[in-house]
Amino acid sequence: MSEITLGRYLFERLKQVEVNTVFGLPGDFNLCLLDKLYEVDGMRWAGNANELNAAYAADGYSRVKKLAAIITTFGVGELSALNGIAGSYSEHVGLLHIVGVPSISSQAKQLLLHHTLGNGDFTVFHRMSSNISQTTAFIKDINSAASEIDRCIRTAYVYQRPVYLALPANLVDDLVPASLLNTPIDLSLKPNDPEAEDEVIQTVCEMVQKAKNPVILVDACASRHDVKKETKDLIDATQFPAFVTPMGKGGVDEQHPRFGGVYVGTLSKPDVKEAVESADLVLSVGAILSDFNTGSFSYSYKTNNIVEFHSDYIKIKNATFPGVQFKFVLQKLVKAIKPFVKDYTPVPVPTLKLINSPHSPQTPLTQEWVWTKLSSWLREGDVVITETGTSAFGIVQTRFPNNTTGISQVLWGSIGYSVGAALGAVAAAEEVDKEKRVILFVGDGSLQLTVQEISTMIRWGLTPYIFVLNNDGYTIERLIHGEKAGYNDIQNWDHLALLPTFGAKVYDSIRVSTTGEFEQLTQSAEFAKNSKIRLIEVMLPTMDAPLNLVKQAQLTANTNKQQ
Template sequence: MSEVTLGRYLFERLHQLEVNTIFGLPGDFNLSLLDKIYEVENMKWAGNANELNAAYAADGYSRIKRLACLVTTFGVGELSALNGVGGAYAEHVGLLHVVGVPSIASQAKQLLLHHTLGNGDFTVFHRMSNNISQTTAFISDIHSAPSEIDRCIRDAYVYQRPVYVGLPANLVDLKVPASLLDTPIDLTLKPNDPEAQDEVIETVKQLISQAANPIILVDACASRHDCKLEVEQLVDATQFPVFTTPMGKSGVNEAHPRFGGVYVGTLSHPEVKAAVESADLVLSVGALLSDFNTGSFSYSYKTKNIVEFHSDYTKIRQATFPGVQMKEALQSLLKTVKQAVNPSYVALPVPSVKLIASPAPPATPLTQEYLWTKVSSWFRDGDIIVTETGTSAFGIVQSRFPSNTVGISQVLWGSIGFTVGACVGAAMAAQELDPNRRVILFVGDGSLQLTVQEISTLCKWECNNTYLFVLNNDGYTIERLIHGETASYNDIQPWNNLQLLPLFNAKEYETLRISTVGELNKLFNDKAFATPDKLRMVEVMLPRMDAPANLVAQAKISEATNAAQD
């Protein structure tokens, strides 16, 4: 095979990076491109319910495999996906968004085609995507097309951001040299400037040598930019206490003896708050300091000795070092950090937050507090745990993850309904890696209604490694807590949720409804239920205004912030 079509070239490149499921919807400008998916061994087309859900699914897949591909059609398709693409941009998720666009001849003639705005402008949607893309390409030349595709895939993977590729319908069947596939895409990071990095390392080591009460704080970008191993090695070498933020949860092995808990500013457990805020040195890795990630910006460090390691710069106190990327900087620091630790440093015990559900009679109605405390005992090594914006994202902070757990929660972008699609992507990625790896979704009854169609994709691909916990608290509880407790705009039409799996023609499935402590305990003690051999939905009945304590506090802050005049 001396030549391959450009369409096949694209999918072969993705296959080389173990991207084996392509998300999206067909449209007449991408149909020839989609044909090429089936020419690549072990690659499949997910075929989502709509473009928004497809973008969410690609996001979830990428959080497991570091890269995903979304294919939409020009105009109507790509615009439907942009909310999901925006979330991937905000939260540092590597995503290749390939848009099938009209032929070059049609563009040149400015034809009044369907899916256009009727003004002959075929680049307007490309321009819309510019601000939520790491880079873009609107391909027009077959000779440069392979290198443009390689560049875009590289940037999506390395920078962990969405990248936009407009691919004209008439180019996908044109041939390019197959030999180009023999040279792997270079995914290495650009080396840090040696002098700047040396200054960073020496300054950090000096701060470490003087610290009597240092901590490590891990946030989302430590996971997104592949620094979990470096973080673990840093904790092992220094024996400093390590904490995560809500977005950083699962960025650290929570079974590690030096793990101290989740820090959310004023919303933290008192012992965690005291331990973090009394530190005389904070080594922050991969921070994304959004309002819900920080207890509405309520961090209260007692020290100015703060080192921030980021994907593209490092900051020490008030000094910023552009281009000193955290992965290489941490690897360099690890070579000598153990010797830099203050000889008088004593590794005191970390906060020990007990996760034992208070005993209650079996007939006691379920509450959020009981659920989120008890669920830790049911989780197991390797679980992928997906928590929806709302009570679930706040409640999961109270739980403890076993080793090798991956948490998915869209704390910054916070698009309601995101997790149903993300769960699909995560489940399909898990199937590729280990069919026995469980994917566990916690979603509210209100959020579910926004993206419920995507459960059909789970059924189609028989993602029997998936558990869907629907928290039914009769509407938008997080919104009620912020504003409008009795307002009708926070109500939803009640659904018979347990009919959804048969509605979507699931084959092997189980549905359950629980409302008491005893029913939950029985479920979590059932070995058969814990075995991922069928698609399961559990409807958890909860009181309307019941919520995790940290969400109640956050809602009060959010309401005050929204009402502030200055």
């Protein structure tokens, strides 16, 4: 074909960048566009239960494959997705938000259409999204439409942020040259300014040479902006102790001999806290210094010698180098740094003790026991998703196998995020490696916000492990305020009935209440196989929580009371 429709062009481009599943919901302004998806071999329309869940799913998909797409309809659909899109923006997750909008003629005539505010303003929702998008495009001219699509896809991938793309209903059937598909979208980073880059590398090497007790601290953007390999190479080249933040979990292989644990300011284990805070040089990779990620801003470095490596700038002490990207800097630093660390003698790193105290098989489960025991069940390549709440804090004390992907939403913290994200992650994992396991940990309260997306998992035959931590309501909220308050209570569900209710035919629904039941489950070779969708209800005491969450809740409560 010499020409193809603009709608097909969009989906061909997404396929070229390995976005094979598209999330969202149909609406009358995007129906003609959705027709075109089925013209592209290998593309899957997920068909979500609602737009918010679709946005969460796109977020989870992108965290596995580095880019995702969601399609909503104008007004009611796109606004329903914005909470999820905002979370992707705050946490550096690349996705393309495609909105089917009314035809250009309808906009020009300012028709009083449904899904509008009734005032003839067809740009208001676009303006809303512009505040949580790296860039936006509102297609109006078929001659520039293809290049705008390419620009949006590139921007979402390179900057790892959401991008808003509005497609009028009348343009999706217009034709563009098919030959445009022959030139791949350039997803490469532009080179750094050589002088600025050289100055950064020289300065860092000089600081490293003088340091006696340096550490490397890895945060979320190391994973988001794809420098996990460069970070590992830096650890290997220097042999400095390496630590991660809660959001950075999975950014460093935790079986690495130089891995020392998770640093969360005052909430850290004492030996980790001492190791990081006594350093005379901190090499920080991809930091996102939010309250829950830093123990309510309780970092207490004893040094001003801090180098922050970011995706689009470097900060050395008080000097900032804008536009200098950490991927290229880290690659060159690894090659340059060896002569400057030749006199460094590696110091011991803190070790994580994973031995549970002796117990009877009838011992009731506790958070502390479950998160410690989990370390021995996870395997290399797993994708582990934890909900904001006890799960996101508990997973900090679990030691990951190598090449484990950790997904949590510590900064944005939207309750219910993890269920939608698990759908996206398991769809992406299936496309990457059918043996890859996706394991979700979600509280019984959080589950109730987004439970419908389990039906989408079943629809596509996806096989995640869904661990429902049943502690009778919103425990994280109870810890912050209102332990006995009715607003932290929820209606108790029959969790074991959820999978068949949503139509599952091949599944496991299991309840565990004791350490013996949990151990028997995790020691089962059949249970370890990624062969069916499973829901495991884990019964826990209402006010039982990981110790670091208890402390964080106290800090948060005090912050909320401050004037």
